[in-house]
Amino acid sequence: MIYRYFLFVLLLIGVAVADGFEIIEFDNKQLENRYQVLLQELRCLVCQNQTLADSGAGLAKDMRVVVYDMINKGHTNDEIIQFMVDRYGNFVRYEPPFTLKTAVLWLMPFIVVLLMILFIPKFVRQQQAVSLNDAQREQAKKLLK
Amino acid sequence: MKYFIPLLIFLCLTVFLLIGLKLDPRLVPSPYINKPAPSFSLSRLDNQSIAVQRDDFLGKTWVLNVWASWCRACLDEHPLLLSLPKNINLVGLNYKDDKTDAKNWLLRWGNPYSLSLSDTDGKVGFDWGVYGVPETFVIDAAGVVRYKHIGPLQENDINEELLPLLKRLSTPQ
Numbered sequence A: 001m002i003y004r005y006f007l008f009v010l011l012l013i014g015v016a017v018a019d020g021f022e023i024i025e026f027d028n029k030q031l032e033n034r035y036q037v038l039l040q041e042l043r044c045l046v047c048q049n050q051t052l053a054d055s056g057a058g059l060a061k062d063m064r065v066v067v068y069d070m071i072n073k074g075h076t077n078d079e080i081i082q083f084m085v086d087r088y089g090n091f092v093r094y095e096p097p098f099t100l101k102t103a104v105l106w107l108m109p110f111i112v113v114l115l116m117i118l119f120i121p122k123f124v125r126q127q128q129a130v131s132l133n134d135a136q137r138e139q140a141k142k143l144l145k
Numbered sequence B: 001m002k003y004f005i006p007l008l009i010f011l012c013l014t015v016f017l018l019i020g021l022k023l024d025p026r027l028v029p030s031p032y033i034n035k036p037a038p039s040f041s042l043s044r045l046d047n048q049s050i051a052v053q054r055d056d057f058l059g060k061t062w063v064l065n066v067w068a069s070w071c072r073a074c075l076d077e078h079p080l081l082l083s084l085p086k087n088i089n090l091v092g093l094n095y096k097d098d099k100t101d102a103k104n105w106l107l108r109w110g111n112p113y114s115l116s117l118s119d120t121d122g123k124v125g126f127d128w129g130v131y132g133v134p135e136t137f138v139i140d141a142a143g144v145v146r147y148k149h150i151g152p153l154q155e156n157d158i159n160e161e162l163l164p165l166l167k168r169l170s171t172p173q
Helices: A002-018 A029-041 A058-072 A077-088 A103-127 A134-144 B004-022 B072-082 B099-109 B123-127 B155-170
Strands: B041-043 B051-053 B062-067 B090-095 B115-119 B135-139 B145-150
Touching: A029 A058, A029 A077, A058 A077, A058 B123, B041 B115, B090 B123, B099 B115, B115 B123, B135 B155, B145 B155
Parallel strands: B062 B090, B090 B115
Antiparallel strands: B041 B051, B062 B135, B135 B145
16 A cells, blocks of 8 residues: 555656646747747757757757747747747658758658558459369369368 | 569568668758858857857858767767867857856867857757767858767768768868
8 A cells, every 4th residue: 555655656757747848938828839839840960869848958058049039039930930840850840841952751641651552552463363164163172271 | 484573572561661670760960961051159168258150150160069078979989079170160069058067078088079069058059959978060151060970980970971072061162
């Protein structure tokens, strides 16, 4: 019984320290929502598979501070993202934009699925059993006994 | 004959995979290549009262090396920086560092820089798109960024890329 309580407390402590990030305060809820959304749209350059929201890297923290300042100074979301893209290129966008260069990246899954739909039936048909006439069927039965 | 198309696909994939093996997926190319270097105003590491601006470097090609005393990889490339030809203007950007630690580091390991600039809060580095230390930029006489190297410089980077580029840029057009 005591053991279960102990485990529960341990779990709570774990959850409390899981977010060691800075505490941010905004004047209104709208600004805070914009901040959260932007953090999910920007990539951490150090931990490159994480968004700014998730990354604990020092550079990510610096970038979060920049986003915070820019929101409070009245910049739009587009201006803030462009500010980051000017310095780090399109890679800083967590979702790559759809441009000529990234068209292959975006469309390849659909192309592959399309090709599979077109070509798999052909391969399957080639592998289907050849039908036998009656005489051949009798012979097969004899051989299989 | 029916094996030809799968074989062709396989060979194409092999070529792409072999090329991919040589690439570093962590490299983020700089959006500043062939664009003007971002402006800055920083004080010198050796003399805090002297301010240095981007435009102070116009008129001659120069190399900016981002370094810090806490950066282990900077120590790896350091001997190569010390061995660079002396006619290259190598400027250090001391990134997010303590000034005393930085000065001691230079005293201990040698100073390859004509001067170092104190970017204590990293804001200038951020403007230049620095995300990992060390990084090295080449800026031409007109103030345009021509080259960026991410990570410690190695001998073949210097011999095959840096020195030929500097030679090309210093040759009058």
